[in-house]
Amino acid sequence: MGDASVHASAVVDPSARIGSGVEIGAFTIVGADVEIGDGTRIGPHCSIHGPTRIGRDNHVHGHAAIGGDPQDKKYGGERVELVIGDRNVIREFVTINRGTGGGGGATRIGDDNWLLAYTHIAHDCQVGNHCVFSNNSTLAGHVEIGDWVIMSGFAGIHQFCRIGAHAFIGMGALVNGDVPPYLLVASEDYGRPRGINSEGLKRRGFDADRIAAIKRAYRAVYLAGGSLADARQRLAEIAAESGDVREFLDFIERGERPLAR
Template identity: 75%
Template sequence: MNDSSTRIHPTAVVDPGARLGQGVTVGAFTYIGPEVEIGDGCQIGPHCSFTGPTRIGRDNRFVGHAAIGGDPQDKKFGGERTELVIGDRNLFREFVTLNRGTGNGGGVTRIGNDNWMLAYTHVAHDCIVGNNCVFSNNTTLAGHVVVDDWVIMSGFSGAHQFCRIGAHAFIGMGALVNGDVPPYTMVGGNSLGRPRGINTEGLKRRGFSPERIAAIKRAYRTLYVAGLPLAEAREKLAEQAQSSEDVRLLVEFLGGGERPLLR
């Protein structure tokens, strides 16, 4: 049910089966379909479309021409009931596209809180995005990608289906990720991205102490610089994790995934 504080432009179309919270604004020529729930305080610009089942938290902003909750772009999709779930305080700029999940892929595409998704970002079916991420212009995620908290993806970067990108990673401009990116790692390079050290500047900005950063650098050297087989590197990292919670997070990340580790 719509609240009296909700403001809907006269050219917008809101299906009776949609639910809009308090203080929602809806811009011109926007369409909101059935089974769409939009939380309090959301701002929706012109020419957007929302298809359900989609559940959106509070205080999100959709600037304009965004396509939210569309069918997954998957030939196996047969019209089964799937959904898109979005948290709170996210920003979605022009022409962002977010697809619902697939029946055989978990059924849900999920986006957390406090993320920025800039113009032309695409998040495909069954992806899971954490909190406080920044996706720069033209960032593209294929299906089933998992992006943990505090990840920055630069312009024109992308991720292959089923890849995982660990917390605090930084993906450089134009880099295409085709394997799992460990936490804290910087990825650079034209076309296929490769590890290029740790995201030191990002960690400093988030309050990591010099001691924590030094432990992460030591772990990165163990994994990527020492020339060790992956099994042996894991053993050494497990030892380092005994005195570092940050390295423990890295070890846990290495525990599984459908794609190979980006090396």
């Protein structure tokens, strides 16, 4: 374990690979087939079960449960894994499960994400980079989350749904359909799109022309009143001059679930 700092009360399996400068707090359990990258800090009373790979410079706070078996009745003990990238902040009582054999075999978390207290990420989810999951936000199994997504407190995403990059999911919203990139979803029974995440886009350097094109795309899908086929045709026209709208249209074309509308 090199120069890792491991509290005397922690239990670390001899097969675990612990990087340089890692800190492991009191009463934490690190199981077999776990890899923790350089500079990562693990707080007290955590449990990390393998196969799990955690990258560099992450900070896992107390009482987090990382790499547990998937909560899926079809899981039969097959080898499945959890892969977490670099520089993530994982707060108290966060739970992240490994994948399932039928769902691709892996749950993946990217880089530079903030997972705040009581967040749950279920089996086979794929989370991008620079996301913020506020307290008690929840992903069911097989959910895909793009980069720069913000989930507000108590928001929940139905299994197999996709949330596009730069989307904002409002407090308490329950989402049961795909949400294209850039959209803002508010709570009303089930979460419904209520515009685009313009404030978030401005903060990330999107200029007025880019935001205007995205607004036109939103209106074509959600306000024009025509069919989705009509909306796709209009999106294709706008996408000819906007890479952002091309991403919006590509997201819709790849979808297997209905859009949240």
